[in-house]
Amino acid sequence: MSWGTLRNSGQERELFKRRSFVAIIAIILLTGVLVGRFYYLQIIEHETYATISDRNRLQVQPVPPTRGLIHDRNGVLLAENRPVFSLTVIPEQVSDMDALIEEIRGIVQVRPEDVESFQRRLGERRRPFEPVPLRYHLSESEMARLAVNRHSLPGVETEARLVRYYPYGRLTAHVLGYVGRINEQDASRIDQVAYAGTHYIGKTGLERVYEEELHGEVGYQNVETNARGRVMRVLEREDPTPGRDLTLSLDIRLQQVAHEALGDRRGAIVAINPETGGLLAQVSTPGFDTNKFVTGIDHENYSELRDSLDKPLFNRATRGQYPPGSTIKPMMALAGLASDTVTQSDVVHDPGYYKLPNSSQVFRNWKRGGHGDTTLYDAIVLSSDTYFYKMAYEMGGAEMADYLEHFGFGSVTSLDVSDERAGILPGPQWKRRVHGEPWYPGDSVNMGIGQGYFLSTPMQLAATTSVIANRGARRPPRHLRYIDGDIPARHLLPDVVRPPVEMGEKSDWEYVINAMEDVVHGSNGTARGISPGLNYRMAGKTGTSQVFSLEGEEYDEDEVAERMRDHALFVAFAPADDPEIVVSVLVENGGSGSATAAPVARQVMDAWINGFPEVLTNQAIPGAMENNGPSGRDPQ
Structure with a gap:
């Protein structure tokens, strides 16, 4: 039997045409499905996914008010606010907190009592993505070392905060009292909206008695963040109203x-x-x-x-x-x-x-x-x-x-x-x-x-x-x-x-x-x-x-x-x-x-x-x- 009697060229061409037709139909159908999906996502659900995207990219952050000052009868400052650089951690952005703390310890000094206080605050009720302080009063050299290693420290921020300071601490201790961090007991009795972004509240003395006057009113800002949650720029800001200053009869x-x-x-x-x-x-x-x-x-x-x-x-x-x-x-x-x-x-x-x-x-x-x-x-x-x-x-x-x-x-x-x-x-x-x-x-x-x-x-x-x-x-x-x-x-x-x-x-x-x-x-x-x-x-x-x-x-x-x-x-x-x-x-x-x-x-x-x-x-x-x-x- 010769080779020609075994091969059927016409039959092969018909088979190729049928297969090509099926492939083209499949490609057209799949392309239609893809185009339809694109249409659904980008046209029909555009607003929904644009909102979700903006939420990932844009955040509304509270801006805490500056606490009011306290003076004596002659204008001498008895309670003021001083800028302090602090190291804070956003727990939601950290996968292994213990490993992160150990890494931070290799860069700056963190005392056992700092870690104990940090762990206690982690267990307290707080707002999502709220930074939790780990170390206060960072020096310039410590700030520089943290900045160099910032890429390897997810969720770690260094920020300047105004912290209460009493120039005559011992003289006025039982009169002015003091402010302290908001704890669970404080959080249960305060207006969460009014204290959004505020970390301190009057605990004793006049700081507690006149908390409403000293606190002020919170402001807000819209910020743009990157994929890691870091703020890239401020888009809009409503400034807070500072707390009211008090003048005492005390000399x-x-x-x-x-x-x-x-x-x-x-x-x-x-x-x-x-x-x-x-x-x-x-x-x-x-x-x-x-x-x-x-x-x-x-x-x-x-x-x-x-x-x-x-x-x-x-x-x-x-x-x-x-x-x-x-x-x-x-x-x-x-x-x-x-x-x-x-x-x-x-x-x-x-x-x-x-x-x-x-x-x-x-x-x-x-x-x-x-x-x-x-x-x-x-x-x-x-x-x-x-x-x-x-x-x-x-x-x-x-x-x-x-x-x-x-x-x-x-x-x-x-x-x-x-x-x-x-x-x-x-x-x-x-x-x-x-x-x-x-x-x-x-x-x-x-x-x-x-x-x-x-x-x-x-x-x-x-x-x-x-x-x-x-x-x-x-x-x-x-x-x-x-x-x-x-x-x-x-x-x-x-x-x-x-x-x-x-x-x-x-x-x-x-x-x-x-x-x-x-x-x-x-x-x-x-x-x-x-x-x-x-x-x-x-x-x-x-x-x-x-x-x-x-x-x-x-x-x-x-x-x-x-x-x-x-x-x-x-x-x-x-x-x-x-x-x-x-x-x-x-x-x-x-x-x-x-x-x-x-x-x-x-x-x-x-x-x-x-x-x-x-x-x-x-x-x-x-x-x-x-x-x-x-x-x-x-x-x-």
Whole structure:
């Protein structure tokens, strides 16, 4: 058989044509499907996929507002914002966080506590793609090393942030408080939209009280990013509204004088302008550096503060509750006169003790042997316990509580101090409610000299003493003076004036004030030791409050452990005829109020009335305005 008889050329051509036709049809169909798909994606679904693309390329980012500043009454900056370079990580852009941290550690120093804090923040609730800080306060060399290695660090950013800074951290710790990072507890109570992009919030003190004014309003910006999420350019921006600046009544020079007057002792000082209620100084010692809390205090430093026996974190001026002791005797005198329990001419024999009628219980005077025949005036000047024992017994607990309540005892006295405690103003109803026991005559006797259940704060003592300085007008203490430099703060803090109930005749007020002057200037006054060289008239009252009592034994300070000694107190205002300043002083375990607390008050008043030492005006307090007269005071 020949080769030609085996091959059929016509049949092969037909087969090739059929196969070519099928291939062309398949190509046409597949091309149609592809074109149709292109049409569907680019024409029909154009807007949908363009939006998705823009979302990947464009982002709306919040722009946090700049926090408002805080100044003292003379314009000295007390709280400012400083730029700090930080290393942050966006967790959503990191596949292996542990490996990334190890790589970062090879470039810059990262402490174990930094990693611990970072891990804790990762576990807290936060917004998606929100950077989490790993290191603060990067140096220029560290910034440069991170920039060189940036290509190998996905999700890592270095950014400049404004961070709160307190130039006088220890001096103002218990007044301003501090800001800290927003945690889960904060996030649950704030408006998430209003705080978008904001990392810090007021935690304590005035930073917390005036958070709404200081925070401002958030802004926004549209940015274009690359595939790795890095910002390439800003397309549109709506600027945030900065927080409002606050001006306080506080004078940082007086704050420093008060702080130095207390020295290393545990105690508190509160100074008030009685005309307005403006707080001129509020000191609690020992203090602490608030700047350590802003970006997160490490465990070692926090434990040291928390566990210290001196309790530096505790605000003694507003939260410390102590028996007021004899500092309440001027208020008790006014209450006795107003209730007709005593008169200005009544004489009580003071043998050095008081014995309840039909009882063997004896209440000792601070002076063994007593003061002899004593008028109410003498009882204030000499601080006779016996006179006030008798008067308190005759008034009774209910009537004493009623009068003392109108001075401000037993309640929060200030308008913008967030952590002030109310103290305890005891009485029959209070004791029945709290202890489930009846009120005994001995309770009244102890209450009459500010002991027993009676507790008050240094802030409260200053506020109640201001009522006497104002001859009856009660103006609650306040820190805030102006907003944004010149807007009076009255719309936030109304000028509240609450006179007490009828507290006797005008002559009674002058009678008590004259006696308080003789406490300082009289030859027998308990605070006469501070009068030499005093070129103005001061009205004051010493006090000593017991930490514990000795039954049947005489108190000997030298034989008692330091932390079990009596607290020293002193309240005063000056000049007595037209007061410009009211001061309350507490020195924990300081012993005698006349020997310990009164000299401290004199240092504070001397600075305010006679003018500050030049070293404070020109060196220690940079940026302070020039004095308006010798003390730098003005009517506010």
